[in-house]
Amino acid sequence: MGTVVRATLAYWALIIVVRAIGRRPGGQMTPFEFVLIFFIGGISIQAVVTDDRSLTNAVTAVATVALMHVVVTALKQRFPKFGRVVDGTPVLIFENGEWHRKRMMHHGVQEADVMAAARAQGLEREDQIKYAVIERKGDISIIKAQS
Template sequence: MFDISLPWWEFIARGLIIYLALLLLVRISGKRTVGQFTPFDLVVVLLLSEAVSNGLSGGDDSVSGGLIVAATLVGLNFALGWLTSHYEPLEKAVEGREVLIGRNGELYERVLRRERVSPADVHKVLRENDCALKEMRCIFLEADGSISVIKK
């Protein structure tokens, strides 16, 4: 149960590689993918976890190996959180920044397409904020995938 079949450092290396690869994939997938899960997105996340599980453990089923990988992932998450809070360029690279998607009643269609935001999503947020399109001063796609509106 506690006897590991791989060297301890290999669990750490596997955790580091998988963590960074998934972080890159999630970052590339865009703000809206992370910000609002559709049933399809949830299935992808569940399948991703299953797909990388063997890569993390290297086929080892021991409790010790699982704890080493878990501690590595939590440690990496803590370290990345600390680094992004202290180094703005890294925060921008990892978490992204807000994007202006409309101003003064005009939506920027090209930006919406690039960020994979549907006009229907924008209009829904406008309705939720009791703001007509012509009353909108600025509308942003936030780094977390939410949309915020500033009225005139």
């Protein structure tokens, strides 16, 4: 039973930590950020399994985390506000020629990241962009300005 409680607490703690860290587009994560994510997971697993390294305990921990994922998914579908808390909402970072620098700083996104997303759509200049949005999953969406 202790493993179930620890796995549940670790799951929720990781959701909170990942939300607090903010979003960066997956393809634009730095090696440091990848190391950070794996490091947090490695530390968490030690707290979950403690000294019991049996197969039964490992399966119990994995099953608990899987169940938590199913519960969170169901809660997100049933309660849209819960989904916004867990997954976040899209964030507008560029609008009609104006950068929203505080938002960019909060999410660790730089102008170069936005321009890379724009170039992927064949846009070369800032004036060709109407909006840039950091999506819930961290991708940057570019809405083209009217020509």
